[in-house]
Amino acid sequence: MRDNPHIFNGHEIIISGAGPVGLSLAIALCAHGFECLVVSKESVFDQKQGDFDGRAYTIAAGCWAMWDTFGICEKIQPFAQPIQKVEAEAASFAPLSFGFDDGQSEDRPLGYLIEAHSILSALWEKAQNTKGLSLVTNSQLSGIKTHADRVDVSWNGSEGGASARLLVGCDGRESYVRKAAGITFPGHDYKAKGLVATVSLKQPHNGVARQIFLKNGPFAVLPLPNNKASLVWTEREVVAEALTDLSDRDFELELKEKIGDFLGEFSLLGGRFAYPLKMRVADSFVSDRIALAGDAAHAIHPLAGQGLNLGLKDVASLAETIAKAAHVGLDIGSPLALEPYEEWRRTETINMATSMDLLERMFKAPPIFRGFAGLGMSLVGKSETARSALIKQASGCDGENTPQLFQGRLMQFS
Incomplete structure (x- = not known):
């Protein structure tokens, strides 16, 4: 409980968006004694009734540590696949790969793979039982007005409204909050889509996340519990859309022809989903009585699986x-x-987005440049220092820039 809370009209902070970022932020703030209102365009999430959209998230060690302070990891654990190793390969050249083990702790994985609906189920349940956290569902913001001492918001065409000291936009790439604040969202589209599917594997995956860099984009095999895997196949938009429309049998044949023995024997489970890929970073993460977090503030290429991790570090x-x-x-x-939040997060986010963009471009470049990229990847794999640095960066625990929640500690100030 923080000192001397300044309650304003029942809520100090309004959060737009009830995805993993918005709910995590509300839970974190309420744990410190703030009163928060979350406005969700969706109904209360029910895992049994919710539509599965195919997505699975890589959850870094720091994010897991934060969720552990919320007390939800026990609920998520049965649906989480520990990542024991990461391997990458550059196609069309002599085999180039690297793998790294977490040398910091023999019993701690590099991270976890968890399907989106399992994460949302745990967070919604926690949110509904968090003191000081109020939820408004089936509602979209339709008005925002800032004042010297508050921000007023309305939703569903002024059917409802509230005031607070601060409004946080966690409402995705098409953020209403960001647009209303007049914050630009520069970047570019990759003119490609990430095709997502879940498969059952014949051979044990042993907790290894694998990625191969193909000419049109990376192809990832991400391990899930019960020897399943989430596939993320990057292709040009027109190709991705055609692959989505194929029958299961034809899709399996196309997949085998594309990647050969990289995946091994498999069978398709459920549907396929395609998501447009973009690189965007907001010109500012804050405005008058407004802050942005998660996809409302940034969108990066998913080849390293860091999109949600960046958003959760925004939260912390x-x-x-x-x-x-x-x-x-x-x-x-x-x-x-x-201002400290802007300084803390925006530069790191730009660096991550730029790095992913450069890597994506290099592996789609002419053969000589792809060769240099593959050679660089191979050298990283052979360097203990480089591997250690990658592990630390991927975990989100990078020294003095690590938020307290990412260290598994409740926020405290002397």
């Missing part, structure tokens, strides 16, 4: 920024209070 950083500002008596919606 923003929660700590808000809590520290309140602790020293600042107005949590003021520019002075929010």
Whole structure:
């Protein structure tokens, strides 16, 4: 419980969006004594009735540590596949691959693979039982007005509304909050889609996440419990759409022809889903009484599986920024209070987005450049120092920039 909470009209903070980022932020803030209102365009999530959209997320060690402070890891654990090793290969050249083990702890995995609906189920259940957290479902923001001392929001064409000190947009790439704040979202589209499918594997995957770089984009095999795997196949838009429309049998044949023995024997489970790929970073993560987090603030290429991890690090950083500002008596919606979050997260996000963009471009470049990229990847795989640095970066636990929640600690200030 934080010191001297400044309750405003029943809610200090309004959060637009009830995905993993929005709900995690609300839970983190309420654990510190804030009163939060979450506005969700969806109904309360029910795993038994929810539509499975095919997605599975790579969850880094820091994100898992934060969720552990919420007390939800026990619920998620049965649906989580520990990642014991990561391997990558550059196609069309002599075999180039690297794998790395977590040398920091023999019993701690590099991260986890979890299907999206299992994450949402746990977070919704926690949110509904969190003191100080209110939920408005089946509602979309339709008005935002900022004032010197508050922000007013309305939803569903003014059928409802509320005021708070701070509004946080966790409402995705097409964020209403970002657009209303006049924050631009520069970047580019890859003119490609990530085709997602789930398969059952004949051979044990042993917790190994694998990726091969093909001419049109990377192809990833991400391990799931019960020897299943989530496939993420990047292709040009027109090709991805055609593959989505194929029968299961024809899709399996196309897949085998494309990647040969890389996947081994498999059988398709469920449907296929295609998502457009973009690279975008908001020009600012904060405005007057407004902050952005997750996909509302950035979108990166999924080849390293860091999209949600970036969003969850936004959560940990923003929660700590808000809590520290309140602790020293600042107005949590003021520019002075929010500036540290902007400085903390935006540069790191730009660096990650640029790195993924460069890697994607290099492996789609003419053969000589792809060869240099493959050679560089091979050298990284042979360097213990480089592998250690990759592990630390992927975990989200990078020294002084690591939020307290990512260290598995509740936020505290002396």
